[in-house]
Amino acid sequence: MSGPANPLPVEALADYLRAQGLAGSAPLQVRVLAGGQSNPTYRVTAGEGRDYVLRKKPPGTLIASAHAIDREYRVMKALADTGVPVPRMLHYCESGELLGTPFYVMEYLAGRVLMDQSLPGMEPAERHAIYREMNRVIAALHAVDYRAVGLGDYGKEGNYVGRQIARWSRQCRESTVPMNEAMHCLMDWLPEHLPSGDETTLVHGDYRLDNLVFHPTEPRVIGVLDWELSTLGHPLADLAYQCMAWRIPPSLWRGIAGLDLPALGIPQEAEYIAWYGAATGRDAVGHWDYYLAYNLFxxxxxxxxxxxxxxxxxxxxxxxxxxxxxxxxxxELGWESAQRYTATRK
Known part of the structure; x- marks a missing residue:
C-alpha cells in the first residue's frame, strides 16, 4: 500500500529497485513512517527478508542547506565499519525523475524508538542502562577519525560554536517577532565568552533519545538516525545539546528537569557527563555551563x-x-547557565 503523505509511484519504484538488485518479483509494499517538514520517510517491503527505509527530500522549493539527505547517506555510509551503530546504506539516487526529489534506501532496523526521556514503564535498572548506552555511543561518535573514514571535508574545522552563534544571532536580529531580554543578553554574552581550547570531531547535531533505535529487548543502540544536522564541530557542544534535557522541565519542552531521577534510575547530569569524560579523556566540566547556555540559545x-x-x-x-x-x-534557562558560568570564572 502507499501512505497518504507524498505517495510514491509503487510500480515504478518496484521496477527501479529490481534493477538495483534490491527487489524480487514480490509486490512492493510502502507505508509512511514520517512526513511533514522533515524528510519524508517510508518503510518499503520488497518480499521476505527485503525490508528497507526510503528517505527523500520533500517536494517544493527548499533552503539550500536544508534536508541534506545526500549528507545523511554519506555520513552513515562512512560510519559503517566504525564503533557507531548505523543502518546499512543500500542505494542513493541523485535524480529526481522517479520520485520528484533525490532519495536513498537503507536497511530497516527492527527495534525500539523511545520518545519519552523519562522512559515510562521501565524498571530503574533498565533506564540506567539505556542512559549508559546513549553515553557510550556519543563518546564513540566523537572518537571517530573523520579524516580516516573519508569525512575530512564534511565541514569546516575550528570555531564551530562561534560560527553557530553568529548564524543564529543574525537570524534572530533579522526577525520582526519581539525577543525577550534573555535572548538579547545571550547574543551579546556568548561571543564574548567563547572558551579557549577549540576541538573538532564529527558531531551529530541532533543527538537525543528519539533519534536512536534500540534493540527490541536489550538496552543496546542498533542505529543512530537523523544525521541531517551532522558536520564537523565541537564535541562538548554536541554532548551539551543532549544534556539540555536535565535543565528543561517536561512541561516546557522535552526534558527531565524536576523529575525524581534517583527513583527512576536515571543518572544525574553530573554523573552523565562524568561517564563521558571517563570514556573520552575530555574535561567536560570546565566550560559546561557555557556549552549549555549556547545550546539553549x-x-x-x-x-x-x-x-x-x-x-x-x-x-x-x-x-x-x-x-x-x-x-x-x-x-531564560540559557541566561541562567551563562550567569552560572560567569560566577565560576571569577
Missing part, C-alpha cells in the same frame, strides 16, 4: 524562527505559535 533561536514563520503565515505545523512561544523560557 540555539534551541531558542530555532523556536523563534518557528514563531516568525507563524507570524508570517507560512508555518506548516498547526502548533507553530505554541512551539514558538517556548523560545523565551528556553532563553
Amino acid at each position: 540555539r534551541m531558542a533561536a530555532i523556536l523563534h524562527g518557528i514563531a516568525q514563520r507563524a507570524a508570517d503565515g507560512n508555518a506548516a505545523a498547526e502548533d507553530a505559535v505554541e512551539t514558538g512561544a517556548k523560545a523565551g523560557p528556553l532563553a
